[in-house]
Amino acid sequence: MTANLTEVHEKAKSYDWEYSFVDKTPKFRTKYNIPNKGKDPFRMLVRDYMKMEAEKDDRTHGFLDGALRMGIADKMEPRFNECLKLTLPDLNNAEYQAIAACGMIISAMPNQELRHGYQAQMMDEARHAQLEMTLRNFYLKNVPDPAGWDIGQKGLYQHPGGLVSVGEFQHFNTGDPIDCIVDLNIIIETAFTNILLVATPQAAVMNGDHAMATTLLSIQSDEARHMANGYGTMMSILRNEENVPLINDALERHFWHAHKGLDALVSWQSEYGSVNRPWAYKDVWQEWIVDDFVGGYLDRLSEFGVEVPKLLGKAVEELEYMPHTTGQVFSAIWPLNFWRSDAMGPRDYEWFEEHYPGWYDRYGAYWDGYKELADPANGRLIMQELESLPPICQVCQLPCAYPALDINEFRLIDIKGKQYPTCSEGCEHILKKYPDAYTHRKQFWAKYHDWDLADVILDLGYIRPDGKTLIGQPTVAEDQKMWTIDDIRRLQVGIKDPLHGVCC
Numbered sequence: 001m002t003a004n005l006t007e008v009h010e011k012a013k014s015y016d017w018e019y020s021f022v023d024k025t026p027k028f029r030t031k032y033n034i035p036n037k038g039k040d041p042f043r044m045l046v047r048d049y050m051k052m053e054a055e056k057d058d059r060t061h062g063f064l065d066g067a068l069r070m071g072i073a074d075k076m077e078p079r080f081n082e083c084l085k086l087t088l089p090d091l092n093n094a095e096y097q098a099i100a101a102c103g104m105i106i107s108a109m110p111n112q113e114l115r116h117g118y119q120a121q122m123m124d125e126a127r128h129a130q131l132e133m134t135l136r137n138f139y140l141k142n143v144p145d146p147a148g149w150d151i152g153q154k155g156l157y158q159h160p161g162g163l164v165s166v167g168e169f170q171h172f173n174t175g176d177p178i179d180c181i182v183d184l185n186i187i188i189e190t191a192f193t194n195i196l197l198v199a200t201p202q203a204a205v206m207n208g209d210h211a212m213a214t215t216l217l218s219i220q221s222d223e224a225r226h227m228a229n230g231y232g233t234m235m236s237i238l239r240n241e242e243n244v245p246l247i248n249d250a251l252e253r254h255f256w257h258a259h260k261g262l263d264a265l266v267s268w269q270s271e272y273g274s275v276n277r278p279w280a281y282k283d284v285w286q287e288w289i290v291d292d293f294v295g296g297y298l299d300r301l302s303e304f305g306v307e308v309p310k311l312l313g314k315a316v317e318e319l320e321y322m323p324h325t326t327g328q329v330f331s332a333i334w335p336l337n338f339w340r341s342d343a344m345g346p347r348d349y350e351w352f353e354e355h356y357p358g359w360y361d362r363y364g365a366y367w368d369g370y371k372e373l374a375d376p377a378n379g380r381l382i383m384q385e386l387e388s389l390p391p392i393c394q395v396c397q398l399p400c401a402y403p404a405l406d407i408n409e410f411r412l413i414d415i416k417g418k419q420y421p422t423c424s425e426g427c428e429h430i431l432k433k434y435p436d437a438y439t440h441r442k443q444f445w446a447k448y449h450d451w452d453l454a455d456v457i458l459d460l461g462y463i464r465p466d467g468k469t470l471i472g473q474p475t476v477a478e479d480q481k482m483w484t485i486d487d488i489r490r491l492q493v494g495i496k497d498p499l500h501g502v503c504c
Contacts, residue, residue: 026104026107026108026177027104027107027108028104028108028174028175028176028177028180029176030108030176030177030178031176031246032176032178032237032240032243032246033237033240033242033243034109034110034111034178034236034237035111035236035237035239035240036110036111049120049123053123053124053127053222056218056221057127057131057218059218060131060214060215060218061134063210063211063214064134064135064138064211064214064215067138067210067211068138068142072208072209072210072211073138073139073142073143073144073211074142074144075208076143076207076208076209077207077208077209077274077275077276078143078144078145078340078342078476079207079273079274079275079342079476080203080204080207080208080209080269080273080274080275081139081143081209082145082148082273082339082340082341082342082476083268083269083272083273083339084139084209084212084269084273085148085149085152085155085338085339086155086156086159086161086162086265086337086338086339087265087266087269087273088132088135088136088152088212089136089152089153089155089156089162089165090156090162090165090265091132091196092129092132092133092136092152092153093153093156093157093162093165093166093169094165094169094172094188095125095126095128095129095132096125096129097169097170097172097173098121098125098169098172098173098184099122099125099126099129100172100173101172101173101180101184102118102119102121102122102125103122103173104173104177104180105118105177105180105181106118106119106122108177109177111236113232114229114232114233114236117225117228117229117232118229120225121225121226121229124222124225124226127222128219128222131215131218131219132215132219134215135211135212135215136149136152138211139211145340145476147338147464147465147471148338148339148462148471151338151461151462151471152338154461155338155460155461155462158460159336159337159338159460160333160336160392160397160399160444161265161330163392163397163444164260164261164264164265164396164397164398165261165265166397167257167261167395167396167397167441168257168258168260168261168262168396171183171184171254171257172184172188174437175437176250178233178237178243178246178247178250179250179253179254181229181230181233182230182247182250182251182254183250183254183257183258184226184230185226185227185229185230185231185233186230186234186251186254187251187254187255187258188254188258188262189223189226189227189230190227190230190231190293190297191255191258191288191289191293191297192258192262192288192289193220193223194220194288194292195262195266195281195284195285195288195289196216196262196266197216197217197219197220197223198217198220198288199270199279199284199288200216200266200269200270201213201216201217202278202279203269203270203274203276203277203278204216206274206276206277206278207274207275207276234247234301234306238301238304238305238306241305244304244305244306245305247306248305248306248307249433251298251306251307251309252309252310252311252429253430253433253434255309255311255312255315256309256311256315256424256426256427256429256430257395257396257426257427257430259311259315259318259426260393260395260396260398260402260423260424260426260427261396261397261398263281263285263315263318263319263322264322264323264325264326264398264402265326266281267281267282267319267322267323267326268323268326268327268330270323271323271327271352272323272324272326272327272330272342272344275347277351280355280356281319281322281323282316282319282320285316285319286316290312290316294308294312311425311426314424314425314426317403318402318403320356320403321402321403321404321407322402322403324352324356324359324362324363324404325401325402325403325404325405327344328363328366328401328405329390329399329401331343331370331382331474332382332383332386333383334382334472334473334474335381335383335453335457335462335470335472335483335488336453336456336457336460336462336472337462337471337472338460338462338471338472339471339472340471340472340473340474340475340476341472341473341474341475342475342476343367343370343371343374343474343475344367344370345371348367349364349367362404369382369385370382370474371475373474374474374475374480375480375481376481376482376483376484376487377481379487379490379491380491381491381493383453383493384491384493388496388498389445389495389496389497389498390405390408390410390498391410391421391443391445391498391499391503392421392443392444392445393421393422393423393424393427394413394420394421394422394427394431394438394439394441394443395422395423395427395430395431395438396423396424396427397441398423399423400421400422400423401423402423402424408423409423409424409425410422410423411428412499412502412503413428413431413432415431415432415435415439416435416439418439418503419499419502419503420438420439420503421499421503443497443499443503445495445496445497445498445499446497446499446500446503448495448497449495449496449497449500450494450495450496451494451495452489452492452493452494452495453488453491453493453494453495454485454488454489454493456495457470457485457488458485463485468484468485468486469482469483469484469485470482470483470484470485470488
């Protein structure tokens with residue numbers, strides 16, 4: 001930036017004043033001591049921002065237009081696109097929550113320099129939401145099976161897996177503003193977006209989806225600015241030693257919660273949603289989280305008293321099981337999905353065994369049985385083979401089936417005389433330390449206790465336009481006989497809350 005533009009930025013940030021026409025009480029009060037002076041590393045001016053982003057939008061929209069003429073949608077692996085029906089609305093939810101977060105942070109931050117940074121970020125998040133909706137519209141109009149794309153956001157907010165997204169991303173704008181920044185700018189955007197928006201597009205390209213790769217990489221080009229906002233805030237806050245233990249508590253809480261929510265979803269998309277896999281999720285996690293974020297970012301802050309999350313090692317251990325457990329859970333409840341859940345085959349078995357030795361002994365029989373039950377003529381569902389449905393964690397909203405179904409860490413926690421399920425040591429710690437943030441959540445299985453599965457599907461609205469065929473199907477095979485609501489009704493599968501009369 002030239003000296004002249006530096007002077008302009010310095011002058012612009014000085015245009016601040018006290019206002020009396022609205023209530024200045026912040027939505028959430030902070031426990032941190034926030035200095036009035038800070039640093040926006042990017043020194044972003046609106047005129048420069050608008051020119052730069054307009055150029056990127058032109059390139060992205062131009063590519064999607066070209067992709068339509070080149071018939072790229074017909075070249076995508078259906079398995080990969082089906083899983084996107086969950087993960088892309090999930091990402092959209094994150095953008096909406098981040099927009100609200102920036103507004104809340106700007107209003108609560110007594111620091112004009114940092115406010116400028118979050119103003120640019122708010123515009124970024126709106127841009128990202130628009131790009132993702134454009135991509136979803138591209139899929140809806142052009143992929144061979146668009147069912148589910150038309151109800152993506154509604155489907156997300158009522159699906160068990162979608163509730164994981166809601167539970168994670170509401171941390172962006174609910175609670176102490178600095179804790180929200182730790183989650184949004186430090187944990188999610190600095191630690192995890194490289195996996196989500198750089199590594200995952202590699203998987204997209206290998207599965208024929210250049211549209212997703214182009215869109216997500218354009219989005220990721222803004223994330224460096226958001227990381228800078230988090231770093232600028234962190235350096236301001238760490239000037240006061242009293243803030244250090246508060247920062248460490250926030251890092252511990254949000255690192256574990258992000259690991260549960262994002263790692264479960266993204267590892268499933270990249271491994272069980274892929275036909276062609278460029279890497280094992282645990283390996284890119286080692287590169288981006290352990291080596292880059294922990295070994296680089298947090299290590300440089302250690303001289304200020306910032307600590308590495310204590311459960312880092314536990315998260316690494318869980319990654320050996322997490323994509324596979326998520327794959328089992330989502331496939332087992334396939335009638336409740338608004339996407340088609342493909343069966344794994346011999347080629348998949350070979351890849352998994354190479355990257356996760358012993359995979360077939362643990363999971364092979366499950367997938368063999370899953371394929372046998374794909375035809376509605378067999379009259380049986382995997383859900384009927386389970387002793388009971390897994391309880392859902394009160395904190396992360398994942399089923400209490402991790403690390404794996406046979407070695408799960410489910411526990412019931414007493415809070416003020418009521419019992420709440422958690423899936424892990426980390427979620428137990430969070431629930432006990434922040435009970436008011438989680439104890440009011442309602443359980444999916446409790447809502448539908450004693451319902452017939454067919455009625456649950458109808459209530460969710462996961463039916464195709466013919467009024468009888470399910471959106472969810474157990475494979476993506478073109479010659480598969482499609483399941484209907486009548487097929488499900490004949491099975492007389494009852495939903496039973498596994499904690500009915502015990503929990504909450």
